[in-house]
Amino acid sequence: MAEEHVIWVYAIISVLEPGLLDGLTGIGGEQVRVVTEHDVGAVIGSVDARMFGEEALQQSLAQPGELEAVARAHHHIVETVAAAQAAIPARLATVYRDETGVRDLLAERGDEFAGTLRWLSSRLELGVKVWADPSLLAGEGTAEQVDITPDGGAAAGAGTLYLRQRRAHLTAREAGHQHATRLSDEIHAMLAGLAVSACLHAAQDPRSGDDHSQMVLNGAYLVDSARAEEFSAAAVASGQEGARVEVTGPWPPYSFADGPDR
Amino acid sequence: MTSASTAERMPQRQIALVDLLDRVLAGGVVIAGDVTLSIAGVDLVQISLRTIIMSVRAGMSPADPSDPGIQEGDEV
Numbered sequence: 001m002a003e004e005h006v007i008w009v010y011a012i013i014s015v016l017e018p019g020l021l022d023g024l025t026g027i028g029g030e031q032v033r034v035v036t037e038h039d040v041g042a043v044i045g046s047v048d049a050r051m052f053g054e055e056a057l058q059q060s061l062a063q064p065g066e067l068e069a070v071a072r073a074h075h076h077i078v079e080t081v082a083a084a085q086a087a088i089p090a091r092l093a094t095v096y097r098d099e100t101g102v103r104d105l106l107a108e109r110g111d112e113f114a115g116t117l118r119w120l121s122s123r124l125e126l127g128v129k130v131w132a133d134p135s136l137l138a139g140e141g142t143a144e145q146v147d148i149t150p151d152g153g154a155a156a157g158a159g160t161l162y163l164r165q166r167r168a169h170l171t172a173r174e175a176g177h178q179h180a181t182r183l184s185d186e187i188h189a190m191l192a193g194l195a196v197s198a199c200l201h202a203a204q205d206p207r208s209g210d211d212h213s214q215m216v217l218n219g220a221y222l223v224d225s226a227r228a229e230e231f232s233a234a235a236v237a238s239g240q241e242g243a244r245v246e247v248t249g250p251w252p253p254y255s256f257a258d259g260p261d262r
Numbered sequence: 263m264t265s266a267s268t269a270e271r272m273p274q275r276q277i278a279l280v281d282l283l284d285r286v287l288a289g290g291v292v293i294a295g296d297v298t299l300s301i302a303g304v305d306l307v308q309i310s311l312r313t314i315i316m317s318v319r320a321g322m323s324p325a326d327p328s329d330p331g332i333q334e335g336d337e338v
Contacts, residue, residue, distance in 0.1 A: 009293065012291065067283075068279055071279070071282055071283060071286050071287075072282070074286060075277075075282055075286060088290075088291050089285075089286075089289065089290040089291065090290050090291055090293060091286070091287075091289070091290030091291065091292050091293070092286040092287055092290065094290075094292075094293050105293060109293075116291075127281060127284075201284045201285075201288065202284075204280050204284075218284070220285075220289075248277070248278070248281050251285060254285035254286065254289030254290050255285060255288075255289045256289075257289055257290050257291035258291060258292075
């Protein structure tokens with residue numbers, strides 16, 4: 001019965017490529033399908049309301065394992081569709097009570113979606129993360145090292161010497177952080193120049209088991225598909241000693257789903 | 263059987279959960295649906311997001327399993 005299901009929205013598309021969704025199952029193991037209204041379609045699935053209704057979701061998405069499973073299953077559908085045609089990914093956990101709600105949405109915002117789809121067409125999202133090594137952040141090798149040799153501090157006692165060393169250390173650290181910030185700004189500006197649009201995500205926490213590298217750039221870039229390789233190569237080449245660059249993707253355009261005028 | 267779609271899943275290594283969550287929770291078009299949960303802005307998810315990242319990291323860590331886990335704000 002209709003009441004037992006809710007509608008999960010994966011993505012907005014224009015006309016569906018034939019056969020694309022055949023055999024494709026969604027977050028609840030359901031067959032994914034499309035509803036279309038005025039040439040704009042929504043990729044949806046009917047899922048069990050007891051598992052994916054509002055209350056159930058609030059609880060399950062608070063569980064790391066569940067959130068991961070739902071996020072990956074949602075992504076699998078979005079990725080499959082976006083690989084074949086322009087698609088606007090829906091934010092995770094967009095749920096309607098029934099198909100009528102989805103149709104109303106398409107009728108209401110169809111023009112806006114169509115504009116965004118044209119903008120996203122033949123483009124993809126790439127992620128670029130830059131990690132600064134501890135040595136870079138500590139400012140090792142920066143110019144202004146204070147003279148802390150015994151000669152330079154000939155008249156200084158041990159306490160004074162300690163303070164000078166400490167100050168030199170802090171000065172170097174500040175310089176190191178400034179250097180890292182400047183570097184990430186430069187890399188972002190350079191990449192944004194190669195991209196159609198760019199945005200920044202919050203830096204991710206340091207990884208355990210890692211070497212205390214710090215993320216100084218977590219950027220997302222909308223790139224013409226034809227220039228994706230060139231873009232990736234430029235990103236990789238922007239790395240330097242002490243700054244490691246990691247390119248992720250291609251992603252469906254999650255970070256650019258609000259269109260060109262956001 | 264759904265073996266076809268499963269088998270076609272890319273052979274490349276699984277994408278990092280943190281990168282995926284950056285996108286599916288903060289990205290994607292926001293649609294004011296009947297039951298749309300704006301989960302990204304809610305404390306609940308902020309908290310669970312931290313928990314996940316912690317547990318993912320703990321899983322990747324070569325540290326001994328007897329370790330009770332990473333404390334919040336451990337590394338700065």
